[in-house]
Amino acid sequence: MDVNESWEGFAQRMQRLNPLFELGRGMEVGELKPHIQTILMQVLLTIFYRELNDDDLRRKSDIKYMVEDSIKQMKLLADDKQIERITSGLLYQGKEEYSKPFEALYYDEIRQSWETQVFRYVTMDELYTNLEMGGSIVYKLTDVAQEMIFMSREMAEEFSITIEQLYSMQLIKNGNFRKATRNLDHLISRVNRLMANEFSFQKEMINNPKILLIEEEWQRADNRVEIEKQFEEEKNHFRTITSMIEKTKRRNEEDDYIQKELILLQEKIGHTRQLHDRFAKLVIQNISYEMKLKAENPSLFWENSLVSFREHFYENWLMKEGVSSFTVIEKMISPLFSPKNEFILPLDWIWGEQELNEKQVTDAVIEEEPEESITRLRVTNWDSVIKAWSYVFQFLQTNGEFSLTDLKELPLEVQDLWFEESETIDLWMMFDKKPLKVQVLHRKEETLTDEREILLYKLMKEYPQFEMFEGLKIYTMFDHWAEPFLWYQMKITPFKICVEENK
Amino acid sequence: MNAETIKKASAVYFTLLKEKVIDENSEHFQTYFDPEVRQTVLLLADESGTYIIEAPKRIHLVVQPTGSVFATNFTHLKDKHKQVETKKHFHLISIIIMSFLAAIDRNQAAKIRTKREGISYYALERQVNDLIIKWESILKNQPTFGEEERIDMKEVVTSWKYMEVDSDDFGLKKGNRRTRIGLIAGAMRLLETEGLIVILDRDDIAKVIPKNELFERIEYLYHDYDRYELFKKLMTSEEDEHAENPSN
Numbered sequence: 166m167d168v169n170e171s172w173e174g175f176a177q178r179m180q181r182l183n184p185l186f187e188l189g190r191g192m193e194v195g196e197l198k199p200h201i202q203t204i205l206m207q208v209l210l211t212i213f214y215r216e217l218n219d220d221d222l223r224r225k226s227d228i229k230y231m232v233e234d235s236i237k238q239m240k241l242l243a244d245d246k247q248i249e250r251i252t253s254g255l256l257y258q259g260k261e262e263y264s265k266p267f268e269a270l271y272y273d274e275i276r277q278s279w280e281t282q283v284f285r286y287v288t289m290d291e292l293y294t295n296l297e298m299g300g301s302i303v304y305k306l307t308d309v310a311q312e313m314i315f316m317s318r319e320m321a322e323e324f325s326i327t328i329e330q331l332y333s334m335q336l337i338k339n340g341n342f343r344k345a346t347r348n349l350d351h352l353i354s355r356v357n358r359l360m361a362n363e364f365s366f367q368k369e370m371i372n373n374p375k376i377l378l379i380e381e382e383w384q385r386a387d388n389r390v391e392i393e394k395q396f397e398e399e400k401n402h403f404r405t406i407t408s409m410i411e412k413t414k415r416r417n418e419e420d421d422y423i424q425k426e427l428i429l430l431q432e433k434i435g436h437t438r439q440l441h442d443r444f445a446k447l448v449i450q451n452i453s454y455e456m457k458l459k460a461e462n463p464s465l466f467w468e469n470s471l472v473s474f475r476e477h478f479y480e481n482w483l484m485k486e487g488v489s490s491f492t493v494i495e496k497m498i499s500p501l502f503s504p505k506n507e508f509i510l511p512l513d514w515i516w517g518e519q520e521l522n523e524k525q526v527t528d529a530v531i532e533e534e535p536e537e538s539i540t541r542l543r544v545t546n547w548d549s550v551i552k553a554w555s556y557v558f559q560f561l562q563t564n565g566e567f568s569l570t571d572l573k574e575l576p577l578e579v580q581d582l583w584f585e586e587s588e589t590i591d592l593w594m595m596f597d598k599k600p601l602k603v604q605v606l607h608r609k610e611e612t613l614t615d616e617r618e619i620l621l622y623k624l625m626k627e628y629p630q631f632e633m634f635e636g637l638k639i640y641t642m643f644d645h646w647a648e649p650f651l652w653y654q655m656k657i658t659p660f661k662i663c664v665e666e667n668k
Numbered sequence: 669m670n671a672e673t674i675k676k677a678s679a680v681y682f683t684l685l686k687e688k689v690i691d692e693n694s695e696h697f698q699t700y701f702d703p704e705v706r707q708t709v710l711l712l713a714d715e716s717g718t719y720i721i722e723a724p725k726r727i728h729l730v731v732q733p734t735g736s737v738f739a740t741n742f743t744h745l746k747d748k749h750k751q752v753e754t755k756k757h758f759h760l761i762s763i764i765i766m767s768f769l770a771a772i773d774r775n776q777a778a779k780i781r782t783k784r785e786g787i788s789y790y791a792l793e794r795q796v797n798d799l800i801i802k803w804e805s806i807l808k809n810q811p812t813f814g815e816e817e818r819i820d821m822k823e824v825v826t827s828w829k830y831m832e833v834d835s836d837d838f839g840l841k842k843g844n845r846r847t848r849i850g851l852i853a854g855a856m857r858l859l860e861t862e863g864l865i866v867i868l869d870r871d872d873i874a875k876v877i878p879k880n881e882l883f884e885r886i887e888y889l890y891h892d893y894d895r896y897e898l899f900k901k902l903m904t905s906e907e908d909e910h911a912e913n914p915s916n
Contacts, residue, residue: 262790289784302868472891479770484799487806493903494762496733499888503688503730504718504738504861541785
């Protein structure tokens with residue numbers, strides 16, 4: 166017998182086994198190490214069945230629960246860190262931050278070289294991941310992981326006849342016969358694989374017709390040759406094997422056992438035939454899709470670009486030469502963006518909201534204690550105002566800017582300060598008027614007319630460290646990304662107060 | 669050009685201005701492809717410094733590289749970073765966007781994969797870092813360039829190098845532009861607002877999934893040979909200009 170037989174299809178075998186070998190490898194999970202593969206297999210099965218049952222609880226957080234659950238079920242113990250590690254270890258190889266796929270080596274007997282196989286166990290399920298709203302990725306099993314699941318039971322069950330068959334063939338002791346049946350097995354598994362390929366090709370073709378042209382094109386041509394070969398082989402094998410079976414049948418007419426085996430074998434041939442018929446139908450269907458797509462989208466043929474951003478702009482220019490002026494980069498990027506249509510002046514907006522808020526606030530106050538609120542409105546308690554604002558200026562001093570949204574982040578007792586005096590909040594609106602050049606330090610308080618100047622004057626008197634603002638320009642900036650936010654029944658459009666150094 | 673055409677064309681143009689992109693389901697999509705209307709819209713676009721991308725199923729309106737009468741989210745961002753200290757951050761954001769575009773600009777098969785798996789902020793951080801390291805070696809190997817000339821690049825390289833990747837303090841993680849990941853988040857938010865990407869797993873390890881709209885913009889803006897020539901001219905003239913006018 167040919168020794169090289171053991172090498173036949175070796176690379177493919179290894180590629181099928183590698184995901185099994187790699188499952189859970191290299192994880193630092195301490196005493197859980199011997200159990201890790203069992204745990205992960207159970208997790209894969211859980212994902213698989215959820216997928217079958219249209220259950221979308223397959224986010225990373227759900228997978229974490231699956232891990233936790235499996236561990237509990239298996240009467241093992243794990244802490245959060247281990248659970249976290251096992252979860253990310255199913256999703257990525259190595260550090261989670263880089264989200265890298267798994268890699269494994271295999272020996273390619275035809276090329277006579279070591280090759281790297283890249284695979285993942287789970288991938289994004291586009292059907293369930295909400296791409297419009299953001300949110301979290303819903304995972305599904307990859308083909309690789311599916312195969313592992315089938316390999317572990319379904320396939321064995323499916324092929325159980327085959328394995329027994331192979332043994333009984335040895336009993337029949339017909340070398341040729343055995344080879345023929347083995348070829349039949351090959352035929353089945355190949356037709357299954359081709360069919361899977363054809364299916365995924367169909368899916369991708371519908372999702373993205375362009376694959377008909379780029380790169381995949383030659384793979385497709387390859388596939389075509391393989392398909393034709395498959396049909397040719399099918400024809401030959403069926404002919405020889407049926408005649409062989411007939412011959413053996415006649416020769417062993419009195420042996421019941423062999424007769425039974427042969428009937429099983431015939432059934433298997435029937436099954437293979439059916440598979441081939443299904444496959445043929447699929448191939449023809451795909452060809453007709455392809456024709457239709459090409460007829461309807463002729464542009465697919467001539468859209469082939471000469472320049473690539475990655476190669477020409479990034480690698481050959483930006484990486485190799487660097488830049489001396491960043492305006493070039495700005496010019497490169499800016500056409501990615503659409504013009505912005507400013508339909509509302511931020512200032513009007515703010516005033517509009519302010520009117521509305523005042524109504525809300527005063528209404529509430531009047532209902533409760535009307536007299537007091539009137540007197541309070543007349544006399545401004547500057548101490549409270551200054552205290553509240555000192556926090557803002559502290560931020561300005563260190564960061565150069567302060568956004569209204571940050572008010573929410575202040576300690577609660579500081580937030581309370583903001584509501585002691587209505588003036589405190591009104592001052593915000595004053596800052597949005599026009600930029601203020603701070604010149605108050607050497608003036609008399611009575612000469613100050615601008616409320617903001619009064620505030621700054623008082624702030625500097627109270628907290629000398631704020632004297633550094635003298636001579637600087639304070640202006641506001643409207644953040645166009647920001648949404649109005651709610652802060653104690655007030656709807657506020659966030660803007661920022663900024664400090665500009667004097668030039 | 670009659671009044672009716674102008675009316676139709678401006679309806680299309682102003683819808684584009686409002687929506688950025690219109691797709692084949694919009695009533696304006698069909699109107700646009702009336703030859704006269706299209707001519708007028710293109711004229712309007714050109715006069716306002718904008719450019720129209722005609723993808724198979726969508727029409728986009730974007731600004732021209734030489735500037736437009738309109739502001740964009742990008743120019744707003746630039747205005748925000750006028751101070752010297754934060755200008756560097758703006759430059760870094762621009763570089764991050766460039767690196768991101770390069771990362772997703774690949775052949776079709778890889779594109780499908782990127783669309784499915786996305787690019788994590790950390791993977792992008794590695795990509796930007798590669799570029800910065802390259803630049804650092806350029807700066808080292810060409811001492812003749814001296815202090816004056818490549819000053820922008822040098823600043824950017826130094827500030828990136830001394831920047832933490834991520835802050836340990838989880839609470840401050842959001843929008844902290846003093847870390848690399850914070851800056852990347854800012855850059856990606858910009859593209860997200862523009863409707864070009866989707867950000868998934870934001871609270872965990874955020875991943876960016878490019879949308880078809882982005883692939884279309886890359887293809888029409890950077891894969892076209894004439895436009896490449898245009899950009900090249902811009903690059904070279906810009907560098908000359910820079911020598912005369914360092915305040916630019």
